[in-house]
Amino acid sequence: MKILSIDPSSNRIESSTTGIVLLDNARLVDYWVVPFGAQNFKTWFKEIGRTLEVDTVVVEKFEVRDNDYSRDNSVVETIEAIELCYPDLILQRNAGYQADIPNDLLKALGLWTFDKSHHQDVRAAARLGLFWAIRNDIEEVIKDIGRIATEKMAG
Structure with missing residues (x-):
């Protein structure tokens, strides 16, 4: 199964980035670090994303925080841009994902070290x-x- 998984960025903090991986089952096919915001994601999609063959697109679900005005809720704008490109995307909460997918597993799968x-x-x-x-x-x-x-453990 080809999974395109996206960790969306802020739409206003320029140092923010959108992280994107293309997995074939649990193996890395490719990855991208896209500069912040909706417009940069749309550019990535036009140049790269539209040609990718994927079975599903998973995007981190962002929950708006009404009570804390210092929070950056502009991630929603980036997600909306992603959804325009991939209308059938799945919004996935990340609650519990570090427990289910521990760091050692990511390291064993070769999914730990990427460009900054x-x-x-x-x-x-x-x-x-x-x-x-x-x-x-x-x-x-x-x-x-x-x-x-199993292959990693066998040596």
Whole structure:
């Protein structure tokens, strides 16, 4: 299963980045660090994203915080731009994703070290894609995780 997983950026903080990974089951096909905001995502989509063959698109769900005005809620604008490009996307909460997909597993799968992004956004995107697959019992992804982990342990 080809999973395009996206950790969306702020639409106003220029140092923010959108992390994107393309997974084939649990294996990395490619990844991108896209500069902040909706417009930069649209540019990435026109140049790269529209040609990718994917089975599903998973985007981190962002919950607006009404009570804290210092919070950056502009991530919603970036998600709206992503949804224009991928109307069938799945919004996935990330609650519990570090427990389900621990750091050691990401390292074993080769999904730990990427070019520098704002808050390890590419790593977060990889974790999110696997988390979605596990939480939704996507058998071919789960089997691939097991196969890769077994190969690493065997040496």
